[in-house]
Amino acid sequence: MPPSSASYIEGLSAVAESVISDRLSRRxxxxxxxxxxxxxxxxxxxFSxxxxxxxxYVLVSESVVFFRQVSVWDFLTDTQWTPLFDDAHYGIMVLLSGTLVSSGVALAVAVPLGTIIAIYLSEFAxxxxxxxxxxxxxxxxxxxxxVxxxxxLLFVTPLLQALIPGLPGFNLLSAGLVMGIMIIPYVASVSEDAMRAVPMSMREGSYAMGATRFQTATRVVTPAALSGITAAYILGISRAVGETMILAIAAGMQPNLTWNPTEPAATITSFIVQVALGDLPHGSIGYQTIFAAGLTLMLMTLAFNVLGHVLTRRFRQAY
Amino acid sequence: MDQAALGEIRDLINRHKRWDLIFAAVGLLCLGIAALTFTALVIDMALDGAPRLSADFFTNFPSRRPAQAGILSAWVGSTLVMLVTAAAAIPVGVSAAVYLEEYAPKNLLTAIIEINITNLAGVPSIVYGLLALGLFVYAFGFGQSILSAGLTLGLLILPVVIVATREAIRSIPSAIREAAYAVGATKWGTTWDHVLPYSLPGIMTGVIIGMARAIGETAPIITIGALSFIAFLPPAPIQGEFPFLSFEWLMAPFTVMPIQMFNWTSRPEAAFHQNAAAAGLVLLLMTLSMNALAIYIRYQLRKRIKW
Known part of the structure; x- marks a missing residue:
């Protein structure tokens, strides 16, 4: 027995209280x-x-200054792009034509190759x-x-010059072809994901009806995955439109309103590189043109990306 | 069934099956075109560039004489820029991914953040260059420095790091988290001691792929106005006297490997093209080995871990 149980209990509760308050404060x-x-x-x-x-903010605020001096109408309709000359013209169509032609060539390579590779990897390999x-x-x-x-510039262009006599050293064709090879992995992997998301039971149903692999792939799996495959194409377009270095190196950087891929031409992206390589003072109109060009590029890729993601989401909801 | 009809059906089946073979061949052919292009690229680069690869090439500054030009300032610049990129992108990217996977409530704000990250992944790299030009170079006054370049590339690979980290975290079964909660761990305790360590290989894969992309990026760095002819090194980060560490290098002008290569490629002389090929070969080896490492880590991961 302790000498005084009352004081003992008091002591205990004091300990308990301190333990509890300690616990509470720690919590x-x-x-x-x-x-x-x-x-x-x-x-x-x-932060993102x-x-x-x-x-x-950066693109719009600099572009606003730009469009105070150049009207939007001129920007969209002028057929000359000479922002650094005394007689300055700002017709974005000139750069846009280069972007569209090179992207067209790239897609002509990437879409068929990418799709076939995707079907092959998903259904045959x-x-x-x-x-x-x-x-x-x-x-x-x-x-x-x-790279x-x-x-x-130094491998594909000489090769093409042997096939197409008179092809200039800088041209949209070779840049576009190489860009197409670069985009194949994107197109192939997104399309393949879409095809693999098609439930196995659909394939089994098709086989049960006596269809061959090829028939199942082209008539069941591909239509079922179509929105995903379209999304892959659109993401590929957005890659092609935003690609810079291949064009800056191999397509030449002179503005040229053309729809002919065998000609050299500048694109929106290679124009930005060209200006950045030079020494333009901050705040000059030449400096602001690259932001106006960048805004155009951003709006184009944004439209493609949104469309692509809407389509991707749709194919995910299908099953 | 009579023999004629049976034969006809067999014929039909065989004819259709022939398409299977044809398509498989076409598929292999397309893969072959991709593989062949890749091989041609590597071999072309190696044939042109390999004769220039020597110790001198790595220890010389760029020069007007192609035979004496080297990539010293370029590889040092690339290394320092990558340090800044990693320091910026890894903590922010991993934290953002942890928030989105472990903490985020399902509400409008979270949805906006998620859509935003998907869109950022699709923004062309040159637009990041314009952002950096307007913001880092002029508004923040960092100038055309290693800091500006590193931060730009950090922003560029942020979506890659976030997406890879989220995938890694998502693959950890919730039983692991529940076990930690059951013994009284807090949310952060669970995340820090269990979720993050287990998803480390996946995060590493994403970071390596992101860094491989950053090291080859040219357009945004040109846009912020990096010079292509740099014949000096930034101040050393470690000094002989107190306080030993110096951050002066962050503000130094610089060049990086892809810009050096671009500069040499855009000159008309063939001798400079050889230098470009040699620089390209080094760059290619760096990015491909980083990508291969990432693929290997993922392969190991898939093989070893069975939850």
Whole structure:
């Protein structure tokens, strides 16, 4: 028996109280710490929104200054692009034609090759081929664009010159072809994902009716995955439109309103590179043109991306 | 069934099956075209560039005489820019991904953040260059420095890091988290001690692929106005006297590998093209080995971990 049980109990409860208050305060600090960490993580996620806002702010604010001096109508309809001359003309059509022609050539390569590769990998290829082909495509998309540019200018162009006599050293064709090779992995992997998302039961149903692999692939799987495949094409277009270095190196940088891929021409992106390589003072009209060009580019790719994602979402909801 | 009808059906089946073979051949052919282009690119670059690859090439500054030109300032510049890029993109990207996977409530704000990240991934790299030109170079006054370039590329690869990290985190079964909560761990304790370590290989894959992309990016760095002829090195980060660490290099002018290669490619002399090929070969080896490493880590991951 302790000498005085009352004081003993009192002592115990004092200990308990201090333990409890200690626990409570620790829980409080723990809670505060948790909230603080959550806030930091949230800021990191929200930061990405500020990046977009920053892009929009920079492009729009510089373009507004630009469009105060050049009317939007002239910008869209003028057929000359000579922003650095005394007699300055700002017709974006000139750059746009280069962008569209080179993208067209690139898609003419990437769409058929990418689709066939996707169908082959998803429906035909044995496991061992897939295991080799997928990393190969990934490596292909990992090649720096400046290396592709070198390849277009110093390997593909001489090759094409042997086939097409009189082809100039800089041309949209070779840049577009190489760009197409560069885009194949994107088109192939997004289309293949769409095809693999088609449920197995649909294929089995088709086989049960006596269809062959080819018939199943072209008449069941491809139509079922069509919106996903379209999304892949659109993402490919957006890549092609935004591609810079291959065109800056292999297509020449002189503005040229043309629809002929065998001619040299500047694109929106290669014009920005050309201006940035020179020494334009901050705030001059020449400096602002690259932001107006950038805004045009941004709006184009944004439209394509939104369309692509809408289509991707639709195919995901289908099953 | 009489023999004639049976034969006709067999014929029909065989005819259709022939298409299977034809398509498989066409598919292999298309893959072959992709593979052949890749091989041609590597071999072309190697044939042109390999004779220029020597120790001198790595220790010489660029020069007006092609035979003496080297990539010293370019590879040092690339390394320093990559340091800044990694320091910017990894913490922000991983934190954002952890928030979106572990913390984010399902509401409008989260949806906006998610759509925004998907869109950022599709923004052409040159637009990031324009952002950096307007914001980092002029508004923030960082100038045409290593800091500006590193931050620009950091923003550029942010979506890659976020998407890869989210995928890695998502593949961890919730039983792991529940076990941690059951023994009284807090949310952050669970994330830091369990979720992040287990998703580390996946995060590494994403970071490596992102860095491989950043190291080959040319357009945004040209846009912020990097010079292509740099015949000096930025100040060393480690100094002989107190305080030993110096951050002067962050503000130094610089050049990087792809810009050096672009500069050499756009000259008319064939001798400079050889230098460009050699620089391209080094760049290609760097990016391809980084990509291969990422593929290998993913392969190992898929093989080893069975939840």
């Amino acid at each position: 409080k600090t723990r809670h505060l710490r948790e909230r603080f960490i959550e806030f930091i993580l949230f800021s990191a996620a929200a 929104v500020f990046v977009t806002l920053g892009i929009v 044995p496991f061992s081929v897939r295991e080799v082909a997928k990393p190969l495509l990934e490596l292909l998309s990992g090649v720096p664009t400046v 592709y540019g070198y390849f277009a």
